[in-house]
Amino acid sequence: MMRVLHVVGARPNFMKVSPIMREMAKYPQKFNQILVHTGQHYDDEMSQVFFDELDLPRPDVYLGVGSGSHAEQTAKVMLAFEPVLLEQKPDIVLVVGDVNSTLACALVCSKLGVKVAHVEAGLRSFDRTMPEEINRVLTDQIADLLFTTERSANENLLREGVAQDKIYFVGNVMIDSLLRNKERALALDILNRYDLKPRAFALLTLHRPSNVDVPDVLAGIIDALEEIQSRLPIIFPAHPRTMRRIQEFGLEGKIARMSNLRVIKPLGYLEFLNLMANARLVLTDSGGIQEETTILGIPCLTLRDNTERPVTILQGTNTLVGTDPGRIVAEAFNVLSGRAKVGRMPELWDGHASERIVGILKELA
Structure with a gap:
């Protein structure tokens, strides 16, 4: 044994x-x-x-x-x-x-x-x-x-x-978990809780130190979000550390004034999976979410200059957009205009x- x-x-x-x-x-x-x-x-x-x-x-x-x-x-x-x-x-x-x-x-x-x-x-x-x-x-x-x-x-x-x-x-064992739990996740009534419609909102995660610990970078990302939320509601399960940085850098007021950006507490796995599967678009700096959106067929804009998961770009739905506000907005509007990447399931x-x-x-x- x-x-x-x-x-x-x-x-x-x-x-x-x-x-x-x-x-x-x-x-x-x-x-x-x-x-x-x-x-x-x-x-x-x-x-x-x-x-x-x-x-x-x-x-x-x-x-x-x-x-x-x-x-x-x-x-x-x-x-x-x-x-x-x-x-x-x-x-x-x-x-x-x-x-x-x-x-x-x-x-x-x-x-x-x-x-x-x-x-x-x-x-x-x-x-x-x-x-x-x-x-x-x-x-x-x-x-x-x-x-x-x-x-x-x-x-x-x-x-x-x-x-x-x-x-x-x-x-990918992460995909084992996703495929096993997808139906359970979709059975949850989370969209009604947040007054959301399928494919009519963007989902945001933001936690990487290179994005949230640098005032100019974080401010630029928030500028991009301001433009995107004027066209599409954004729901943001916010990491406590990210919220602390927003407050420290004096960006809390700007966030509060965005009527279509909704900040919520972090979610459990199944609730988050439900939102991700129903989103029109996901904006993230996470690694695993790049993989999950590829399997779910949801367009993913990664707010980083590099990725350790290149298969999500070569075969999946992921696009690296960096942190330049103009590029983020342009790629998001591409998705909204029907020009999103169409991926396929990576090998195994x-x-x-x-x-x-x-x-x-x-x-x-």
């Missing part, structure tokens, strides 16, 4: 680990699973919503590291995770994505000689100013098994010297990635 320790730290991790744990649970004679939540995203209420909606079991271990600088948070996770690793003695630790917890736990494993499997390996923005890029590159260098979501990720890993026999192209984004991952691990057990 293989003793597998799963690590989650932030909400995007939950959608990736959930289908893998569910698939492993079909083989109790093969796998003994332990779930560790580092508490990197420390808002208990929102975390619990995601656990409930995704049928994730209660974590066996909660580290409760909370917030801090990147260095502080990474160090806290390492200090808290090491005794857990020594006590649990797993055969392999499964880390997902690119958050600080992913790198921190992989580093501890490498020091103690415990095998690491990295789900969503090989993605590259080639922008070393992004903390997530550093987390991705370093985790991949010390991982023993690397599960990739798109062909470009395999190419990146091989170019960086990762051995071919460590790399497995399996598809079929809802069965977790089965492929577990099948590979079964062979090793």
